[in-house]
Amino acid sequence: MPNIQIQTPFTPEDARRLRSGDSCLISGVIYTARDAAHKRLCELLEKGEPLPIDLKDSIIYFVGPTPAKPGQAIGSAGPTTSYRMDAYSPLLIAQGLTGMIGKGKRNEEVVSAMREHGAVYFGAIGGCGALLSKCIKKAEVVAYEDLGAEAIRRLEVEDFPAIVVIDSAGGNLYQTGRAAYLAETRESGMNAI
Amino acid sequence: MREISAQQITEAVKRLCIHTNCHLSGDIKSRIAQCREQETWPQAKEILERIIENYQIADEQDQPVCQDTGAACVFLKIGQEVHVTGDITDAVNEGVRQGYSEGYLRKSVVRDPLRRVNTGDNTPAFIYYDLVPGDQIEITLAPKGFGSENMSQIKMLRPSDGLQGVKDFVLQAVEDAGPNPCPPIVVGVGIGGTFDKAAYLSKRALLRSVEERNADPFYAELEEELLSAINALGIGPQGFGGRTTALAVNIETLPTHIAGLPVAVNINCHVTRHKTEVL
Known part of the structure; x- marks a missing residue:
């Protein structure tokens, strides 16, 4: 499958061009955030206070890396399960967030915000933190250092591999990929166990 | 003393x-490699290749x-x-x-x-x-890891639910988990005991090699049957479709009360880690 090159900033127009199942290579700047950082960002939004990062045309990677060894930009850094961010993502998408990288299912509220504002949910391969870390060239903490692995980091990435799981029209690879496999195996009779 | x-x-x-944390055990590696050979769905095969590449990098560089x-x-x-x-x-x-x-x-x-x-x-x-x-x-x-731990479930079945009730519960737990726990998964099942002991058994089941079946032929057969049923669900590596949803099903059991049939399912990801030292 040919790879689609994505360069940040990632606009809603860029997001709307992608379709679930597309294999992408992301380069540029992305931010890390997971449960605790999302909670803090949304608390700031509720209070009407400014955020420590600019979300417009940005991509958030749901990851809490291991500490970097001397000489490394970052330790192992694969995706964490995304549904834990479902309570927060719609608010951030409304602020201009256009891409999320994680793994696992998202709820209807997230998909609806993605449709409305133009955003994409990418999947990176879960459990491949050592491999994925090689695409991260630079990492620096930009907010919430007290959260340790959960701090917000600014990452410079090169050709970071991600598959579009849910696109801005609601197409969902978890449904279509599985259905296509099952249809194929039924046709060839391989499913007869 | x-x-x-x-x-x-x-x-x-x-x-x-x-x-x-840096080196997967040989049984997991050889099972993943074997699944890659048997996998028929191109995207699933490619993901298994990346998973192999990942544990090789971890091995070579002593990286998690x-x-x-x-x-x-x-x-x-x-x-x-x-x-x-x-x-x-x-x-x-x-x-x-x-x-x-x-x-x-x-x-x-x-x-x-x-x-x-x-x-x-x-x-x-x-x-x-x-x-x-x-x-x-x-x-x-x-x-x-808690991506998979969060997808684990326990249920107090009735004795009348029997073997079919256990099979249905295990399959439903894997179906509910879908792509979330980083499939291909290892499924630890604890049957019997008390509420807490069933959960403990399901975790202890994950310590057994994926190449070793339950010593009781009845449960060894159930492990194989459940593995086939899980791998017919089509969830596949990372949930993008494919045959390889689980690497193994390991079942552990204990005696239980006349009124009960506790069943726990502890799900682990393809990064199933354990090692033993004896002092």
Whole structure:
């Protein structure tokens, strides 16, 4: 499958061009955030206070890396399960967030915000933190250092591999990929166990 | 009485923390490689190739296979003829503290489940103590990631639900988990005992090699049958479709009450880690 090159900033127009199942290579700047950082960002939004990062045309990677060894930009850094961010993502998408990288299912509220504002949910391969870390060239903490692995980091990435799981029209690879496999195996009779 | 020092326990736990997180065991690796050969769906095959590449990098560079270096679950079998000089629980926690710090592993434990402040050193460990005959201490460390832990389930079935009820519950748990726990998964099943013992059994089941079946042919057959049924669901590696949804189903059982049939399903990801040292 040919790879689609994505360069940040990632606009809603860029997001709307992608379709679930597309294999992408992301380069540029992305931010890390997971449960605790999302909670803090949304608390700031509720209070009407400014955020420590600019979300417009940005991509958030749901990851809490291991500490970097001397000489490394970052330790192992694969995706964490995304549904834990479902309570927060719609608010951030409304602020201009256009891409999320994680793994696992998202709820209807997230998909609806993605449709409305133009955003994409990418999947990176879960459990491949050592491999994925090689695409991260630079990492620096930009907010919430007290959260340790959960701090917000600014990452410079090169050709970071991600598959579009849910696109801005609601197409969902978890449904279509599985259905296509099952249809194929039924046709060839391989499913007869 | 044979004496074993707290320091020896600390050193062993530290070694195990660093090793298990950076190096998958041979049974998991060969099962993943075997699944890649058998996988028919191109995208699934490609994902399994990336998974293999990942654990090879981790092996070569002593780097954690996954960034979730887990909650440190420790299973101790303590010989009755051993005298530990020092506090055994403190010794284990000190080993976790040193291992997670010196091994550049992620600290993923919060002190309180609701107030949620990170302890900063991945302690406390979650320790099981078993007293056994003999003069040795066997220490098994199994770092457990929570992407898969969160997808685990327990249910108190009725005895009348029987074998079919157990099969349905296990399959439903895997279906509910879908792509979330990083398939291909290892499925630990605990049947019998009490509410808490069933959960314990399901976790202990994950310590068994994926190549070793239950010693009881009845349960060995059930393991194979459930694995086939799970791999017919079509979830596939990462949930993008394919044959390889699970690497193995390991079942452990205990006697239970006349009124009960507890069943627990502890799901683990393809980064199933465990290693044992004997002192």
